[in-house]
Amino acid sequence: MATRERDPGPAPLPGPGAAAETPAGAAGRETGGSLRVIVATFAENRAAVAGLVLIIAIALFCFTGPLVYRTNQVTVQLGIAKLPPSGRYPLGTDPSGYNVLGRLMLGGQSSLELGFAVSIATTVLGTLYGAVAGLAGGIVDAVMMRVIDTFLAIPGLVLLLILVNVFTPNLWVIILLLTLLSWLAIARLVRGEVLTLRTREFVQAAKMMGATSRRIVLRHLVPNAIGVIVVNATFTVADAILTLSALSFLGLGLPPPQADWGGMLSNGLNYLFDGYWWMVYPPAIILIITVVAFNLIGDAIRDSLDVRLQRP
């Protein structure tokens, strides 16, 4: 669910000389410090590597699979509906006569696209909002935070149910709506980061050298808060995929002939008690594996930022 509270994890400790000291133009080196730590610790974490491998494999399956394994996912063919798995249909067919294996690929495309799109949009929106609020301080900060509190007071799913009734759902509308609901957490986290970072010497130094607010946010504050941002972005992908599936279950997901794993799963559940297991378990398993993989990666990055968990 988009609204689940996550342990935001510890603040990333900016390495010595992580930002301001590097000469202008060395953008790569500015973010290098904390990114390098993330990558190094990440590679040591077997669960995280497994998660990454899984995601790459699933993405290949969804996006290159249809090039090799061509199936009809457009016209309804009731003559071949609800067929059990066989050589011709490895995972059977669904009530509209779609090949389930081929539909898993198509559905995965929507689910992954949605997850990544929501995550990117959320990260950009939330980071900028949080950074501006934290940097501005005072009354501006207070007003901006009350806006977030207001949105957070209403459970995301509840707000979403209202919104999908106002707008007719399609992939883009759902991406937009999920983004509107998920940027709140990251905005808060980044604001918190900025509040602690802005008193640090390198930000003060940059300010004294006459850097503009925009430069301070983009060059100094965001790169130093990158850890929290990356962790949250990873979790957001998983949450968006899960929320879309909940919407599908409530009958407010993507309309056919579009498909997503959650929609396939909730359609299939109507037939579970009649023994059509192949419409339920394949989408359920691939959905759960994908979400687990993203959560594993997020957890691993968070652990890698937590110095308390690192053994000497």
Place this chain on the structure above:
Amino acid sequence: MTAYLVRRVGQAVVVVIGVMILTFVLIHMEPGSAARATLGPRATAGRIAIFNSTYGLNEPLDRQFITYLDQVVHGNFGTSYSLQEPVSSLIAQRLPRDFLLLGLSTVLALLIALPLGIYQAVRRNGIGDYVYTGIAFTLYSMPDFFFAILLIAVFSVQLQILPPEAPQATTVAGMLADPRALILPVVTLALINVASFSRYMRSSAIDTLAQDYIRVARAKGLPERLVLSRHVLRNSLLPVVTIVGLSFPAIVAGAVIAEAVFNYPGMGLLFYQAATSHDFPVLLGSTLVVGVSTVIGSLAADIVYAVLDPRIRYGHA
């Protein structure tokens, strides 16, 4: 402390007003939808005009909002379009049932999650820790509705030991009279929350175990059982209290799904039905109740935190 409380309550009031404005604007963004949904697709333009003027929907938005605000202050949440009953009585009927569902499942979730989190922290990176982490991860990553239906498939269809539907009695006492029917909804919601609560408890307990006073307690020969219950449990509880308070919206979202699956006659089901039938007064009323509960929940968590932890003093913050 008093100054902090006053400011905190002031913020809460602002947020509640914000919630009202937000939901009101959102719900009225699509004009005419309520009349269509209530009267059906074949309603004539004349009928729709009558409907809109009956419920004041043809007034300007700001005036509708003022009217609504005035009604709410006087305890009147309007009348449901589709059920033709006062929203306040619809909510009053359902709220106690939600206290039952959310209360039982949250208590059950904590009873499982707290010992489990401590166990995992103590046996950190052992086989038990890995197994429970794996289970928690899978549960956490599973769509709530799928988990609920799996439980129905196992306990109601295969084993036939538990009914798949929640008790339909009108009173809480009536629902308690049918405890077997309560098991599946409560357990589903509890296990969904155990997955996240136990993760927090685990990391909180790991932090606590590294503290010097734990080493002192062990060094002075305190039995491990007492170390865990007296020192680790109590000191790890604080962050978890906050998280449970802040998780309230997530718990409510889980309840919407669980109520839809088990046909549990609570606020979640009421809200879901209202959302699909464009029943504005019910949507507004129930969103307001949930929003206010959330604000009170986080306020309570902050206050409990301050009372439990003498190190936290909000004098200057």
